[in-house]
Amino acid sequence: MSNQPLLWWRHGVVYQIYPRSFMDSNGDGIGDLRGITKKMDYLSNTLGIDAIWLSPFYKSPMDDFGYDVADYCDVDPIFGTLADFDALITAAHAQNLKVIVDFVPNHSSDQHQWFIESRSSRDNPKRDWYTWRDAKPDGSPPNNWLAVFGGSAWEWDEKTQQYYLHSFLPSQPDLNWRNPEVKAAMFEAMRFWMRRGVDGFRVDVAHYLMKDPDLRDNPLVDAVILAENTKSLGGYDSQQHLYDKGHSDNHELYRQFRGVLDEFEAISPRYSVGEIHIFDWEEWATYYGAGDELHMPFNFGLIYAKWKANVVRDVVESVERVLTKPGQWPNYVFSNHDEHRISSRYGADAARSIMMVLLTLRGTPTMYYGDELGMKDVSIPPEKVQDPWELRVPGANLGRDPERTPMQWDATPNAGFSPAGVETWLPIGEDYSTVNVEAELQDARSMLNMTRALLRLRRGSEALLNGSYRTAVGTPEEVYAYVREASSERYLILINFAADERTVSLPELASGQVVISTLMDRDDKTGGSLKLRPNEGCVVRF
Ligand code: NOJ
Numbered sequence: 001m002s003n004q005p006l007l008w009w010r011h012g013v014v015y016q017i018y019p020r021s022f023m024d025s026n027g028d029g030i031g032d033l034r035g036i037t038k039k040m041d042y043l044s045n046t047l048g049i050d051a052i053w054l055s056p057f058y059k060s061p062m063d064d065f066g067y068d069v070a071d072y073c074d075v076d077p078i079f080g081t082l083a084d085f086d087a088l089i090t091a092a093h094a095q096n097l098k099v100i101v102d103f104v105p106n107h108s109s110d111q112h113q114w115f116i117e118s119r120s121s122r123d124n125p126k127r128d129w130y131t132w133r134d135a136k137p138d139g140s141p142p143n144n145w146l147a148v149f150g151g152s153a154w155e156w157d158e159k160t161q162q163y164y165l166h167s168f169l170p171s172q173p174d175l176n177w178r179n180p181e182v183k184a185a186m187f188e189a190m191r192f193w194m195r196r197g198v199d200g201f202r203v204d205v206a207h208y209l210m211k212d213p214d215l216r217d218n219p220l221v222d223a224v225i226l227a228e229n230t231k232s233l234g235g236y237d238s239q240q241h242l243y244d245k246g247h248s249d250n251h252e253l254y255r256q257f258r259g260v261l262d263e264f265e266a267i268s269p270r271y272s273v274g275e276i277h278i279f280d281w282e283e284w285a286t287y288y289g290a291g292d293e294l295h296m297p298f299n300f301g302l303i304y305a306k307w308k309a310n311v312v313r314d315v316v317e318s319v320e321r322v323l324t325k326p327g328q329w330p331n332y333v334f335s336n337h338d339e340h341r342i343s344s345r346y347g348a349d350a351a352r353s354i355m356m357v358l359l360t361l362r363g364t365p366t367m368y369y370g371d372e373l374g375m376k377d378v379s380i381p382p383e384k385v386q387d388p389w390e391l392r393v394p395g396a397n398l399g400r401d402p403e404r405t406p407m408q409w410d411a412t413p414n415a416g417f418s419p420a421g422v423e424t425w426l427p428i429g430e431d432y433s434t435v436n437v438e439a440e441l442q443d444a445r446s447m448l449n450m451t452r453a454l455l456r457l458r459r460g461s462e463a464l465l466n467g468s469y470r471t472a473v474g475t476p477e478e479v480y481a482y483v484r485e486a487s488s489e490r491y492l493i494l495i496n497f498a499a500d501e502r503t504v505s506l507p508e509l510a511s512g513q514v515v516i517s518t519l520m521d522r523d524d525k526t527g528g529s530l531k532l533r534p535n536e537g538c539v540v541r542f
Pocket of ligand 1: 064067068104168204205275337338
């Protein structure tokens with residue numbers, strides 16, 4: 001389906017900012033809100049994205065770097081103040097940028113006042129705001145559920161002699177969304193931010209909210225399937241997570257959640273995107289509801305896909321096939337604060353092609369800060385590791401620090417992120433003297449200039465913004481090609497996944513013209529065929 005009414009969240013490009021690592025305005029080695037505001041012109045004019053998504057900046061003890069919220073309606077002093085946030089929104093809107101904030105509904109911090117009250121006694125009015133259960137007669141936890149970050153999902157509370165549920169760290173107790181007071185309080189937090197001008201929410205682990213009300217044990221995964229799993233989350237993957245997340249009651253909850261967003265729709269269109277790791281596309285698509293639940297569930301198909309032509313094409317075709325109802329708009333993402341950098345996963349050449357694919361497929365692209373430069377994972381010495389996941393499940397390559405390092409702005413010490421001499425919270429990438437905004441702006445063929453060119457092309461193109469998608473058939477095995485078409489224009493995008501040349505002959509190439517190559521060095525006309533160099537991607541207008 002193409003030709004949806006133009007709307008910022010459907011046609012704009014979302015750029016994820018990890019606030020700790022974008023720009024440090026006060027020289028403490030940690031990024032902050034004022035830093036982001038300072039860089040608004042880069043985002044809007046130099047780069048040319050349409051919306052920013054801010055990972056959490058709320059009051060937090062930072063056990064999970066902000067995904068452990070101690071106050072849903074306040075800014076942590078590390079990041080600034082509510083006034084700084086208001087200034088950020090004003091600056092963003094003045095540049096026509098939308099602002100999406102993270103919403104972390106599944107769990108709070110154990111330092112949240114609600115949990116402090118809840119754990120104070122069994123008869124506290126907030127007791128039921130979290131999930132508390134007695135031990136089994138032998139003293140063990142109420143069921144076999146595991147925490148994503150390692151160990152049991154249940155933590156014993158000495159004082160009140162019960163266990164509480166936590167899907168992540170013990171200091172991230174799960175809120176009980178079956179309690180209407182919890183729902184009301186959390187919906188009120190959403191209104192709080194929308195009144196301040198927030199345009200939408202990225203919902204953390206959106207399908208975890210509703211669990212099996214009977215708290216049944218999860219069945220175990222077959223050992224063979226477990227051995228074949230490519231991204232092992234350690235012990236957590238040994239279970240089929242049938243009962244600790246993904247309950248069908250989530251759908252009613254998201255209809256109500258959407259109702260809260262819709263209260264503000266008359267002022268300006270709002271958006272929600274849920275972090276939902278579901279790879280059965282039919283089930284995944286149920287989170288759109290009938291256009292009345294989440295605006296989109298994040299599509300993580302390409303984050304975990306092997307970088308091979310047929311694999312990428314299959315993901316895109318599966319998503320295109322399943323999204324048949326009105327309002328079901330696709331989206332794509334290749335990287336975020338939980339996954340290794342694309343340049344490190346697939347190499348620098350592939351990272352360029354990935355950017356081309358991301359910005360030319362049909363649907364909303366979400367890109368991760370620094371990917372426009374080709375920033376790589378940074379190796380973190382053991383004594384500098386910050387990520388609680390790495391610390392709790394060491395040696396399993398689960399650490400997320402490497403992809404969260406400071407943005408590389410220029411070639412000065414600390415890459416222009418923090419003043420020289422300051423120790424930044426995570427080390428700066430060693431390649432910062434060449435991989436940085438300032439240097440790449442000077443280099444016509446840089447990854448940054450390629451990304452800018454793609455963003456410019458996309459912004460002015462009816463076909464790329466709103467046109468149809470079809471796979472072009474008849475290409476060599478290692479080439480993925482597709483057509484984006486609107487009444488006024490047509491593009492053929494060709495990506496060579498091979499490490500050597502491939503010649504493509506397609507009818508669409510009869511009289512076309514290369515408008516962007518990932519190598520940023522050609523604008524030749526095509527006469528029936530096109531020679532793609534190793535790992536090259538091209539956008540051809542025809
Ligand atoms: C998903 C977030 O993306 C991740 O960074 C966080 O650690 C967990 N949820 C827990 O909130």
